[in-house]
Amino acid sequence: MSAATSDTVINGRPDPSPPAGSRAGSEAGNRFLSIPYLLLRATTAGGGLIGGLVQTFVFARILDPERFSVFILVGTLGIALWLCDIGLVKIIFVRLRTWLxxxxxxxxxxxxxxxxxxxxYFLLGIAGTIGCFAGALMFGAGAYASLELxxxxxxxxxxxVWFTLRNISLAVDDFIFFESMEVTRRTLHVGFMLATLAGLSLMAFLVIxxxxxxxxxxxxxxxxxxxGALQATVAGFPGHLRSFFRHNRKEVVSGGTYAVNEFYLYNFAYAIVPMAYGLGAPTIILDTLFKVVRGATVLYSAASDVxxxxxxxxxxxxxxxxxxxxTGMAAALASLPGIGICIALAFFSEPMFRLLLGESAVMPQAISNLMIILLIANLIQTVSNFLLIHTGYFRVIARVSVLVSLAATLVAGIAIVAGADLTGFIKAFTAVYVASALCYLTLALRGPLRKKT
Known part of the structure; x- marks a missing residue:
């Protein structure tokens, strides 16, 4: 059993042997399928998809298209903070899970x-918020508008940070409580967001x-x-952080390579499309496409979590x-929402996107069709990657992720130079994404699913 393929080996060395029998996993964690967890995770995943669509629906009505585009870009910068994770959360998951x-x-x-x-991650979020406020002021936004952004x-x-706590909870089989809190969060956030349509100010919503x-x-x-999964104190933080990186160098490099390239794949178009095709409708269409894909990813991830x-x-x-x-159960559960979304896109995309986007933009039917292909590829990739990541295959997926990023960049550049319109650009991206999904499926079949561990 190699360090690259084992979740009981960290940085090429076995984890210190824990005292046997001091704690067993929870009853829910020992079941082949926990029905309460399935129901909760399905609810929170559906809430993730609904939340993203509600945000688009609301912002398309309370903001003009150009300001809406600015909020899209700021939101993308917020998501960009995930670059700082570089796979660290999954390393923590593997180590905590090994002990349990x-x-x-x-x-x-x-x-x-x-x-x-x-x-x-808390400190990075605060620093990024201060930087966003200062940057907005620098580019001429007033103090109030800068604070909103x-x-x-x-x-x-x-x-x-919430993603980190979810993984820690999952590693120690406390996932049911976490998902109960996630249901609460989704309900409150969506409810107050909708309240802005009834007169609640955007500033009030953001503060709440x-x-x-x-x-x-x-x-x-x-x-x-x-x-016992976290300390109740911040004492020793710098030293503990240095210790983490010192003891997990190889995993940080491999996991970080994968995480950075995955983030790049899902977000590089946000930098290219506004420059090549403009703000307003093109950026809103791109963001809507990725909101649907990311929403589906949340649903597929929920099935994989179960x-x-x-x-x-x-x-x-x-x-x-x-x-x-x-693994077959994960794929089957993920396919249920996937089939539903694909059917909706195939037969009802025009009225759905007209309702969603209002007067901000018109979603081309060709892009709706490409969404279906992306959703199928995304299902394959999500289920495969979940298995690979959580069984410690950091090194092999890191290599593939680099190739995928390079291919996506090259193909996107060719599409723009060749004069492709937005639909052509997304078609080129889709081709690369399908190829990447098939690569990760092959890795899963030849790796953890092939060998007796």
């Missing part, structure tokens, strides 16, 4: 590392939305601290049959 599957409490060093990553940046960027974030973080951090406790347990135990069955 061994029936032990997490070692002190692992808990310190997890806490250090959470603190780091900064709060929207924070509202978007802070999801990186970030206060909701603060309350939820307080609850989750207290919960994970009581469960299967993940059993997948990682089967991989750890060398149970290939259960690993195949749980």
């Amino acid at each position: 599957l061994a029936g032990a409490e997490a070692g002190a060093a692992i808990v310190q590392h997890a806490t250090a990553i959470v603190i780091l 900064a709060l929207f940046f924070l509202f978007t960027a802070i999801t990186l 939305a970030n206060l909701i974030w603060a309350a939820l973080f307080a609850v989750m951090i207290a919960r994970l601290s009581r469960n 299967a993940l406790p059993r997948q990682t347990r089967a991989y750890s135990e060398g149970d290939r049959k259960s690993l195949l069955l749980s």
Whole structure:
């Protein structure tokens, strides 16, 4: 068993052996399929898709197209904070999960590392918010408008910390409580966002939305601290962060390469399209396409999350049959929303996007058709990558991600130089994306799904 293919080996060295039998996984974590978790995760995933569409629906009505485009770009910058993750969260997941599957409490060093990553991401979110405010002022926005943009940046960027807490909760089989909090968050955020159509100011929504974030973080951090997955103090943060990077150099390099290239693949078009095709309708159409794809990714990820406790347990135990069955279950569950979205796009795209975008832009039918292809490829890629990442195949997926980014850049450049319109540009992107999905599927079939671990 090599370091590149094992979730019980970190940086080429076995994790310190935990004392046997001190703790078993939760009852939900031991089940092949937890129905409460399935229902909760389906609800939160659906909320993610609805939340993105509601945001587009609301902003298309309370903002003019140019200002809407600016908020899209600021939101993209907020998501860009995820670049700072460089796969660190998944390394924490693998290490915490290894201890839990061994029936032990997490070692002190692992808990310190997890806490250090959470603190780091909080600090990055605050720094980015201050930078966004200063940048908006520098480009001529007034103080009030700059504050709105900064709060929207924070509202978007802070999801990186929430993503970290979700992975920590999943690693220690506390996923049901986390998803209950996620249902609360989605409901409140969407509700207050819709209230802006009834007269609530955008500033008021942004302040309330970030206060909701603060309350939820307080609850989750207290919960994970009581469960021994996080420290209840920030003491020693710099030293613990240095220790994390020192003990996980290889995984940080491989995971970081993959994370950076994945982020680039999903976001480089946000820099190219406004320059090549302009702000306003082209940027709004691009953003809507990626909102649908990212929303579907949330649904596919939810299906993969449901299967993940059993997948990682089967991989750890060398149970290939259960690993195949749980991976097939993830694919089957993911296909259900995927089929529904594809049918809606095939038969109802014109009225759906007319309702969604209003007078801001008109979605071409050809791009709606390309969305269907992207959604199918995205399903294949998401299920494959979930298995590869959470069983420690950081190195192999890093190599493929670099090739995919290079191919996407080259093909996009050729499309623009050749004079392709926005539809042609997206067609070129789709071709690269389909090829990348097939590559990751091949890696999963030849890696964790092939061998008895």
